Amino acid sequence: xxxxxxxxxxxxxxxxxxxxxxxxxxxxxxxxxxEGVKMRVLDAKGNDTKSNEIGRVLIESPxxxxxxxxxxxxxxxxxxxxxxxxxxxxxxxxKLFVLGRSKNQIEVEGRSIxxxxxxxxxxxxxxxxxxxxxxxxxxTIISIVTMPACKLTHESVYLLLCEHFxxxxxEKVKIEFLKANSxxxxx
Numbered sequence: 256x257x258x259x260x261x262x263x264x265x266x267x268x269x270x271x272x273x274x275x276x277x278x279x280x281x282x283x284x285x286x287x288x289x290e291g292v293k294m295r296v297l298d299a300k301g302n303d304t305k306s307n308e309i310g311r312v313l314i315e316s317p318x319x320x321x322x323x324x325x326x327x328x329x330x331x332x333x334x335x336x337x338x339x340x341x342x343x344x345x346x347x348x349x350k351l352f353v354l355g356r357s358k359n360q361i362e363v364e365g366r367s368i369x370x371x372x373x374x375x376x377x378x379x380x381x382x383x384x385x386x387x388x389x390x391x392x393x394x395t396i397i398s399i400v401t402m403p404a405c406k407l408t409h410e411s412v413y414l415l416l417c418e419h420f421x422x423x424x425x426e427k428v429k430i431e432f433l434k435a436n437s438x439x440x441x442x
Contacts, residue, residue: 256273256274257271257272257273257274258271258272258273258274258284258285258286259271259272259285259286260285260286260351260353262314262337262339262341264319264320264337265314265316265318265319265337265339268289269288269289269292269294269314269316270285270286270287270288270289270292270294270351271285271286271287271289272284272285272286272287272350273286281346281348281350281352283352283371283372283375284346284350284351284352285350285351285352285353286350286351287349287350287351288351291316291317292314292315292316293314293315293316294312294313294314294315294351295312295313295315296308296309296310296311296312296313296343296344296345296351297310297311297312297313297338298310304344304345306344306345306346306347307344307345307346307347308344309342309343309344309354310342310343310344311338311339311340311341311342311343311357312338312339312341312342312343312351312353313336313337313338313339314336314337314339315335315336316336317335319335319336319337320337340356340357341353341354341355341356342354342355342356342357342359342369353371354369354371354372355369355370355371358390359371359388361395361427361428363420363422363427364422368420368422370388370389371388372420373386373388373397373416373420373428374386374387374388374397376415376416376419376420377397377399377412377415377416380407380411380415382401382402382405382407383399383400383401383402383405383407384400384401384402384435385398385399385400385435386398386399386400387399388428394429395427395428395429396428396429396430396431397412397428397429397430397431398431398432398433399412399430399431399432399433400432400433400434400435401432407432409430409432412424412430413425413430416428
């Protein structure tokens with residue numbers, strides 16, 4: 256597997272991680288910045304965070320906003336940097352772990368569970384092509400596209416989430432299975 260991270264405004268790919276084995280302890284990482292790209296994780300005051308501290312991702316790259324013709328938001332400096340809405344942290348090894356947008360989490364018993372963590376747990380079954388976690392009308396919905404001829408069930412996903420995150424998933428999320436041809440690519 257090759258995992259990448261980026262956004263269209265930044266280049267579009269700014270980091271890559273080659274996953275060697277399914278037991279890799281940093282399998283959920285998006286790796287290190289590409290050559291010519293710098294990434295920082297900043298706290299609420301704009302200071303660099305320490306290892307394993309969560310903050311917003313700042314991407315410094317000469318390709319920021321190249322090719323865009325629209326008026327730029329104030330958090331973007333063309334061909335310099337973009338302060339994203341993505342929340343992340345660097346591990347002790349310097350790999351970036353992206354958790355999602357600041358609002359992409361659910362609160363369970365005083366702790367945050369990031370949508371990306373939920374998707375990663377579902378992907379770990381090896382039976383899923385796509386897992387999308389989103390909020391619609393105030394309800395957290397997990398949309399899943401399975402591999403062909405897969406027998407993944409609602410109950411097995413609920414049980415996975417309950418065991419992995421130690422909360423009653425039946426009360427917190429709704430799960431829906433989609434056909435591959437019904438999934439739209441969303442930014």
